[in-house]
Amino acid sequence: MDNPGSQEVDRIERQESRAQDLHLDRVVATQPEIGPTPPDGGYGWLIVVSASIYHITVPSLLTLYGLVILRAIRDEEHEEEESLKIWDMDLALVPIIMLVIRLLLESWCRAVVKIFNMPRFMALAGLCLTVAGVLLSSYSTDTYSNDHIVNVFAGIFAGTGCALTGQQTDVIITHYFREKLTIAQRLVRMAPSIGNFLAPILIGYLCTVYTGDVIVMIYAAILMQNCLFLASYTRPIYIEKVIRTTYNMLRDAADDDDEVIYSNPNQPTPAPTTQNPQQGTSQDDDNDVVVFNSRKNAREILDPAVQYRERSEPVNNQARFSSDFSAMFAETSSNRFSSNFGSLDVINYTSTSRYQELESIDRDSQNPQPLYRETTVNAPQNNIVFATEPTAGTIRRTATLKKNLITIANMLMDINFYLYALLHLSTTFSILVLGVFFPAYVWLQVPSQTIWWVATTIAMGHGAALCFLMMCLVLPQNINEKTRLCAAFCFVGALGFYGITISGNRSFLILWCMCASFSTAASSILQQPLYNSTLNEFDTTATITTTNAIVAAFVLTWALLKNYEYSTCFLTAAILQAITAVIFFALSFRRRR
Incomplete structure (x- = not known):
């Protein structure tokens, strides 16, 4: 005989299971108003792998241009006592313009991606623009080909392509994941660190064999292989069902016949009805005021009072719908429906x-x-x-x-927006400096070494940072005290960038490179959850657009203001990281809303 207590437990468990099954978030809805459930895996993991491979190769363009600039400087036989500056090679204009254009176009590209809803086409179009920009920059890989127009257009093409494909990647991942969205986004954001480890080894070897223009073209060919992976971008099945269902509903609504929209409240005895076994009962009421059937039996049905008024008019032989309006304003004979205003004295x-x-x-x-x-x-x-x-x-x-103005006003008055913008600025600027100017600066610290030595030193620094970066994958989805965690990462980054400027030993260079690389990668990973937790009350488009515009304006103004030395670039990055760490740590004691 069963225990009554166990039966009660089983009944409660069945009720809880039934309640979970009826939860709307667990049902694949047929209408977008309810909100369909993403599959949380399956084909989505193939999307994550394709996006990760794309982010391994494309962000490594900064390292590509850094090593190509180093090769051009060595071919020029630069003197050891002379300090290097950022505009010694005009090729440095390409990664800077590419970064600025990507920041400025991200919000627009995200809107385009959502409007057209063609993930494969958008991703491949962005990849083609990126490859076109890289190929165009191959004409300015030596010291004697300082063509500003070519470099500017190369940066514009590459930046536009990176923005388009990057936003399409971010959007399509959210279509395939819900509960596992955080881990999928972290895997994609960690991919550039893998590229920073692999790209120096590959490009360093190519620098020992080929010239600068050939190296750039070979890397463009490698980038083009991403079309095999980006071709896997497609809409989930549940979105396809929603689109088809919505289209069928609209088509069926367009095919419906027009019905009576006004009726006479005083209904007399109904007219005889006819019964059709297939179409049901149909009834014609002579007392309806307006009936218009667009398909069949088109005729006008008037109220009896209107018909009586028509018969009692002085001119009974005149049509109610007339095209002769010459006597419109005559007192005795004027049409009720008239459009001839020739006799009106305006x-x-x-x-x-x-x-x-x-x-x-x-x-x-x-x-x-x-x-x-x-x-x-x-x-x-x-x-x-x-x-x-x-x-x-x-x-x-x-x-x-008005809504956008109110959103921007509220956003500018909140301290969380400035925290996010400051972290975005320090992280983006540090990635730019570490990728483009670090190879030439390492050679300047130890000028007797070869390009392969410099490339392996950079690879070991990024590889060591990648080992510590794996810990970010096991962090919980809702990280408590994000501000203090970001402050710790930024402090490590400030220490690493400052150590690069004072160190001339290979072991210390690897250590400082590891600190700088780990800080920028970890801050980039935590940037999205920090944004979601602090700025979710504001409009996402307005926030991203404003912060990207601030960062792009700072980078472009800084780059064009003066021809800085390489040491100044790393000191600027260290100062930004230190300021960010201090502000985040100070504001971590405030009461969070």
Whole structure:
């Protein structure tokens, strides 16, 4: 005999299981209003692998241009005592312009991706633009080919392609994951660190065999292989079902016949009905005011009072729908439906005697709501004033503009926005400096070594950072005290960038490179959850657009303001990391909302 206690437990478990099954988030809905559930795996992991391979090769473009710049400087036989500056090679303009354009176009590309909803086409189009920019930059790989126009356009093409494919990758991952979205995003964000480890080894070997332009073209060919992986970008099945269902609903609605939209409240005895076994019961009511059937039996049905008024008019032989409006304003014979205003004296508005009583409407009512008030009351003499009422589109655009202005005002008054912008600025600038200027600076510290030695030193530094970066994958989804964690990472980064400027030993260079690489990669991984936790009350597009514009303006202004030495670049990165660490740590004691 069963235990009553166990039966009660089984009943409660069945009820909980049934409640979970009925939860809307666990049901693949047929309409987007409910919100379909992403599959959380399956084919989505192939999307993650393809996105990771793309992020291994494309962000490594900074390391590519850094080593190509180093090769061009060595071919020029640069003197050891002379300090290197960022504009000694005009090729440095390509990665800087590429970064600026990518930041400025990310929000627009995200909007384009969501509007067109063609993931494979958008991803491949962005890849083609990136490859075109890299190939175009191959014409400026030596010291004597300083063509600013070519480098600017190469940076524009590469930056546009990176923004388009990158935003398509971010969007399509959210379509395939919900509960495992955080781990999928962290895997993709960790991929550039793998590229920073593998790319120096490959490019360093190519630098010992080929010239600079050939190296760039070979790497462009490697980038083009991503088309095999980006071709896997496709919409999930549940989104395809939603699109088909919505289209069928719209098509069926367009095929429906028009029905009676107004009816006479005084219904007399209904007319005889006809029964069709396939179509059901149909009934024609002569007392309906407006009936319009667009498919069949099109005829006009009038109210009996309207028909009686038509018969009692003085001119019975005149059609109600007339195209002769010459006698429109005649007192005895005027058509009710007329569009010929040839006899209307638009100069003298006093001829419209029917509306003269509206001039005294203010005296008749305290809160008047007159019809055609603007055409008769307080009008200039001998003129007609027509009201300009706003259209639905104008009202909608005005409301959208007001909403965006309110969003931006609230965003600019919140301290969390500035925290996110500061972390974004320090991380992006550090990645740029570490990728483009670090190879040449390592050779400047130890000028007797070869390019292969420099490349292996950089690879070992990024590889050591990758070992510590694996710990970021096991961090919980909701990380408590994110500000203090980011402050710790930024402090390590400030220490690493400052150590690069004072060290001339290979072992110390590897150690400082590891600290700088680990800090930038970890801050990039924590940047998204920090953004979600602090700025989720604001509009995402406005926040991303504003922060990207701030970072792009800072990088472009800094690069064009002065021809800095390489040591100054690393000191600037160290100062930014230190300021970010201090501010995050100081604000971590405030009460979070």
